[in-house]
Amino acid sequence: MLTDIIKAYNEAVFETDKEAAFLIVDKALASGLTPEEVVFEVVIPAVEEMMSLITKDPDANLAQHFMTAQIASEVTEAMLAKFHHPPEVIGRVVIGTAAGDLHSLGKRIVIGCLKSLMVEVADLGVNVPAERFVDEAVGRNAQVIGISAMMVHTATGADGSLKVRRILRERGLEDRIKVVVGGAPYRFDGELYKTAGADAWAADGITAGRVIVDLIRQAKTP
Amino acid sequence: MTPLEILVAAATGQPAPRIPVFCNLLDQGARELGLSQKDYYARGENGAEAQLKMLARYGHDNVWSLSYVGVEAEILGCREILFDDEGSPNVADFVIKRYDDIAKLEVPADITTHPAWQRTATCMKVLRDEVGATHAICAYITASTTLPAILMGMEKWMELLMTGPVDLRDELLRKCSDFCAQELAAYRAAGANVLVYSTPFGTTGFVGMKRFLEWSLPWMKMDLAPGGVDGIVYYCGMAPFNNVIDIVRTELGIGVYYISPLADLAEAKALLGDRALTCGVIDDIKMIHWTPDQTRAEVKRMIDIGKPGGHFLFGTGVMPLAVPEANIRAMLDASFEYGRLP
Structure with a gap:
């Protein structure tokens, strides 16, 4: 299940579709993922995936950069409010x-x-x-x-x-x-x-x- | 042949003694006249005088109308420009601070009556009288899809474009396209014969291919439809655009392409062939640190790629003030030397 969520979330981010990304997060939470799992298992790997894709993909563009950061930031903020303990800042x-x-x-x-x-x-x-x-x-x-x-x-x-x-x-x-x-x-x-x-x-x-x-x-x- | 005839020969594939050589020495004008950037840009005569002095000294083929990007914002209501003696002026007051301001934004019925345009008009008149018959006079026009970045900041424009209300976005774009078409007509009427159409959203480096096709391209068509594409140069703010050259050539019919130093020049030349003028653009940010020999070597490399088959122009990008005089001279000497045609 987690693999499907990650795949769907990555696709939404790649397509710069913020609405779809939030829907996937809501579904993930409804299916039992914790807010911590959403951030550490879905959002952060998606950002890292985009870092890798941007380096390799000649068609990666500014709009994708903007929306990747925007979606990641907004999802993280929403999830942090639900964390049981504040996360460790690196x-x-x-x-x-x-x-x-x-x-x-x-x-x-x-x-x-x-x-x-x-x-x-x-x-x-x-x-x-x-x-x-x-x-x-x-x-x-x-x-x-x-x-x-x-x-x-x-x-x-x-x-x-x-x-x-x-x-x-x-x-x-x-x-x-x-x-x-x-x-x-x-x-x-x-x-x-x-x-x-x-x-x-x-x-x-x-x-x-x-x-x-x-x-x-x-x-x-x- | 005059520089203007050499340019026309390159564009049409006719014989000429050499390739055209363009050099953008716009901000350098203040230093040329011993003025601050603010004083330099305050009077149209200054831009013309400085351009003509540098033209006489260096012998390149073009001059620029007195211009900085903020002039367009000033005509549309910007009240503050940040001048810096080390570089280009910067818009310091955004006309659109809130989405509500989009409805209030007014494009003047005739932009040539605006005080900010008068400086440009004065500069253009002097240039047209002095070298209009012999040299290319360049003007810079921002595309409708990019103008909002000057009016509200790139951050807010990207936010509106990607996540904001579509009707509001389109209302702003319609006004910007109206302004763009007016500006193109005004520059043509004032005597500009090279119209650098600055369209960073006309590359897939800013938006993906889907958005380029469905959004950028139609707005570019709208900008250019009223006056046609004569004299238009496709310029994406130094961003590469080889992958859309064919589409732009087919859909817009533009005849001149200003290739990014980050793009593969050989690929661009192969794509355009004799269908359009390929402008090879030197990486003039690297020229800040290069030696004159390194500069010459890069000019040679580029001209070796572009010259065979003709339809090639050598040009510069933003030409930062920090580029040493010795490198400007080395670049121009080399471009005339290696650009000779049999």
Whole structure:
């Protein structure tokens, strides 16, 4: 039965059909699955499946990324309210767009994906000053700062991730807090993230989930 | 031959001394005139003066009407543009903040009377008078399916598109398509002869094939129907679109395709052949870090692919301000050298 539920849920996500995904979740709960099983046996594997599919499928598209994250986030939120015990959070992330950048879609996809992967995310919004990224990361004990930039000058400019890197270095936080970047310019130059002072980058919002979880594991506990 | 004649020869398969070479040096104009981006974009004369100076220095084949994406939003009610001396202007005030605002959105009956258009009109007049007979004058027009992203932000537009009320979505698209058709006509009347139709939703990288066929394609037809496809360049915001080239060529009849640096140029050229003009676009984000020799090598690689059989143009993408002057020169020198025709 679980195999059928997973298959049907994956198909709904792949077809960007939110209504169908929720119907499958409701049926799963009615058939005896616990909310915990829905999240850990259905939703998280579906996100991981989409990560894999997006890498392989040339026809994977932005609409699928958006809806995958949206559905995963909404289902997870609905299930968390029914959990018997709060789930263990695997890490904490602060995320926002670089100073001067107002493009919020990529960030939203990443946030939806991370929430379903049991990562605690603080959304700092758009046009975020470098100092705030670091202060919020320290204040929230986050292991990762995520910086989205859709324009070349906000991706590589002095006020964006480069400044975040400089502040982390000056404050001796580089081992403790990792920096990940994403956005259109990085797709055109796979080495650009290094110029931007980041530890890693992700080609899209869904695979960013995997990259960030890896970075959380690399960050040293204070 | 003039650059414009060289462009026409490439498009029609006639003999010419070389391939056309396009270079987008729009944001560079502020630096050229020693102005801030805000001051530069405030007057139409600035855009024309800077473009003409750079044209004289580099010798490429095209100029741009003074434009940034936000101009379209300004004509539709945007009150704030975020200027940055390091890069392109950015819309800072979304015209549509709530779904209710879609009903209030008004497309001016004549967009050429709007103050934001006057800067463009002034720039176009100078360019048309100075080089209109000899060079390509480019204009940037956002497709109806993409314009909402500028009016409400990409996040909210994606939300409306994928999960919102269909009637509201279509009401917005009708207004955007009306605006797009008007803008195309206004640019043509002002003297633009290369109309870069920016349609990121015209690729399956943004929406899947089903939605492309059932939704993107009909709206593109609606945008282009009133004025036809003369001078239209199919451009998907640097996203690859090889897999829909045949469909677009057949369904829309567009004759010029601006191929993403992320796409297989040889495949695109093979798909288009002599049926349309293939524009090979260099990855100018990599040009930020390349050496002049690396830049030359990439130009050669691209022209080796595109030049055989003709119907090929060499072009640039967004040309970030961070691209060094030496690489701009290396790219253009190499494109003229390797682009020579027998």
